Amino acid sequence: GAVVSQHPSWVICKSGTSVKIECRSLDFQATTMFWYRQFPKQSLMLMATSNEGSKATYEQGVEKDKFLINHASLTLSTLTVTSAHPEDSSFYICSEVVETSTDTQYFGPGTRLTVL
Amino acid sequence: DAKTTQPPSMDCAEGRAANLPCNHSTISGNEYVYWYRQIHSQGPQYIIHGLKNNETNEMASLIITEDRKSSTLILPHATLRDTAVYYCIVAFGGNTGKLIFGQGTTLQVKP
DSSP: OOOEEEEOSEEEEOTTOOEEEEEEESSSOOSEEEEEEEOTTSOOEEEEEEETTSOOEEOTTOOTTTEEEEEEETTEEEEEEOSOOGGGOEEEEEEEEEOSSSOEEEEOOOEEEEEO | OOSOBOOSEEEEETTSOEEEEEEOTTOOTTOEEEEEEEOTTSOOEEEEEESSSOEEOSSOEEEEOTTSSEEEEEETTOOGGGOEEEEEEEEOOGGGOOOOOOOOEEEEEEO
16 A cells, blocks of 8 residues: 655644644645544545645635645645634644555554644 | 444454444435544544445455345454444535444453
């Protein structure tokens, strides 16, 4: 399977600051990446679809101006949480689609964001 | 909303086969059945997927009923490291295949 990395693995920030999370595809080129978040004891929730070279597509209820996604290359997508607040504290996970005969999604290890 | 129904929890004895059921009665003809698992505080791990035929890989076997309305994931010899939340997901493949996660099945493998 594909290897996806995320950086940082965890981050603590003060309320009102912005945090950038990187998602890298280490062994495949990914034209499409997905961003999810997961609150404690809940399932993953899809936030947005990140397409290389174009604007991201956000799911209903996800604020595009708050969660900025940039997919400038085939191996890197970034998620910036702007003006973070304690309710944004969550586990953020990215995934990439490996365009082979199986077209399978592979997930990164996740980033734990805590906003104080 | 997720298009699958799974039991919230299951137990399995170490070394025995774990059979995890999933109902997906509204699956469409071009949708795949994917299985992922998530160990605590990690990203989901791909296990297996199939369209119509049964599939087997080094991790598990996937049995899909002929009418495709349900499936079973089989871990042939469960170990303690297989304790995780298992998600059954119905989705189109590729870049259009957004994965909608339900609550999954928490599998507890016991010694």
